[in-house]
Amino acid sequence: MATLTKKMDFGGGVTTGKRKFDLSKVLLWTMLVSFPLTLIFILLAPSDFELKYSQRIFYFHMPSNILCLLSFTIYFIGGLGYWRTRKRSWDILMITGLELGVFFALIGIVTGSIWARYAWGTFWTWDPRLTTVTIMMVVYLAGWMLRSSVEDPGRKAALTAVFGIIGFINVPLVYFSTRFFPAGLHPIVFGTNGAAVALEGFMIVTLVISIITFSQFFVYLMIQRIRLENLRDQVAGVRMALNEDEDYA
Amino acid sequence: MTNNEQLNNSPGATLEAGRPQVMLRARGITKNFGHITVLRGVNLDVNLGERVILLGPNGAGKSTLLRILAMLSRPSGGNLEIAGIPVEETRASVRSLIGVISHLTYLYEDLTARENLHFYGKLYGLSGERLEHRVEELLIKVGLERRAGQRVRYFSRGMQQRLSLARAILHQPPLLLLDEPDTGLDRQAAEMLAQVVSEPDDQGQPRTVLMTTHNLERGLALSNRVVVLSAGKIVREAPAQRLAGDEVQSWYYEAIRR
């Protein structure tokens, strides 16, 4: 009993023995199951009639593109939040969207060009979606550069927010504008075996499982990234307090 | 201590006979981002006609506070009133009550002295004869009437500072904020600064001044109250008259070391 009260006094709460719920740990465990499961499904999925084995990269490609778009949305929401409130927490959300966006855009583009090599016979084509994702990645990278060339943390957040908002509004405009490319620029006319892949039942199940797994991974990375930034803030705060002591002690 | 007592005990209130008119009232001004804190709750009252000097070590938040008061920067928390007007409601128009002098001159090098003053005057809504008259009057006042047609690019540093002084009081602001104004001032410009700060404005009202400076001696000569800021908080306040010579130095250094 004495130890219990002691715990309550110093712990500042009634956390007697009960662990705090930690989503990232839960995700870590579920991913331990879902990653191998996804791989098995991908291997078991039937091969595409024309594309044969290479079609399987689609199960990586599509989830990462969805998550790339999601990251941009997160960056945008963080930007809007920062614009309204000037709160550091929104800034942290922006960083998360920005960095995860670069990561998933890169995966999307690399898997996309490998797929394109087998489906259309070329690594690169200025197809509207590919162009849009590429521009998104360039915008992410520019945002990153912008961040790293500003010292003042408040201004850093402000400029990142402005660029994110403008960049997000711009995405549909970029997508629309790529349609003005004259047809001659496309190295291969696609449509029959490219964009419209006929997915059969098992393939759809595999795709859904893959998307779920990728999303778990995404949320896990997001949580860890936010934690990292919060820790950095704490370190900065402690460092500031220490410096004050040095200067005026 | 309530606000009321605090105010009555403050030297500004005793300087002016009768009721004080509060020119600037800051309550609980904070500035922070994440865990980095620059200002942690600054309460400051400056009465009409008071000349307050803000002292403190580097990084104490002097400039940040002054920039917040000039509405160049937004506080993270707290309330600010200028001439009894809450700043949050009318940010844009309240700016016309403030004149700012900093170590930067804010002048356009490729415009002439006269054009610079005309430009800034028009920003503040002066126009026509009133503007003409005011500009010429100020050019004479700062001793630049003969060179008014020359581009500022060819002016010496001291001349630019004098012109900058004219720019700051062009719209007759009742409140002057000075952010280290004596950086690079020559003797003539320094005298002019002292004159502008200590004389009443054109309506005969005494000027209200809040300044930061590295030049302790000159700062004390110009002010009638000293406020010391350290680590984002006001740590001491005293009327300038009580402080003289070496006593100030030791008092000052002791205060910022607290």
Place this chain on the structure above:
Amino acid sequence: MARMAKIDRPIETGLEKQKEKSALSAYFRVAGQVFLKDIRTELRTKEIFSSMAVFSLLVVMVFVFALPGKLKEAGDVAPGLLWIAFTFAGVLGLNRSFINEKDRGSLEGLLLAPAERSAIFYGKALGNFTFIIVVELLLAPIFSMLFNFSVLRLELLPVLLLGTIGFAEIGTLFAAMAVNTRAREVLLPVLFFPIMLPVIIAASQSTAAILSNRPFDEISSALGLMFFFDLIFAVVPGMLFELVLEE
């Protein structure tokens, strides 16, 4: 504190007299004065104009030397090259517009003006638009001469206007952002190009269509896109400008 406020006599500021009505006039006054000041400075120094003009001329000459064989089929490449020259020249001019404000801290002087900050943005954007369009109008005949392929068509004017408005809007906002960073000259094109992509594509495609006498139907959607772009980014940067400039 409320009691204190009652005791205080109000200070005569004259602010009460000029309220709501004058806020709008102050807005236009500040925007107009910033614009006129930029024009006046530029007429005197010709700094932005000359660097833009010389640079765009050099860009065109580099094209001529780099693509000597293509001069015969200039119709295919000219529209694209023209817009590349405009874009690069535009970035150069936009970069100068805020660096000049930063040198003596005059940007801060503008921020002290008693009006909403977006007024500064619109004044600056109007100035930048003027500089860029003048350079473009001068460059077009020189371009036609060097390539021996005329791009001087009256129908191109709407394309030029729509494209340049977009340049000025986004460019002015980003120039104000870049000037507060360490790599200010380098950063502007990095921010500017990806966002301007829709305008550059739409403008060069519709220029190509006009120069090869294709029907208007083909360019109407491109013009529509540019119009939409200009419209959105006429409003959004104004809303965000305060955030760009404050600390």
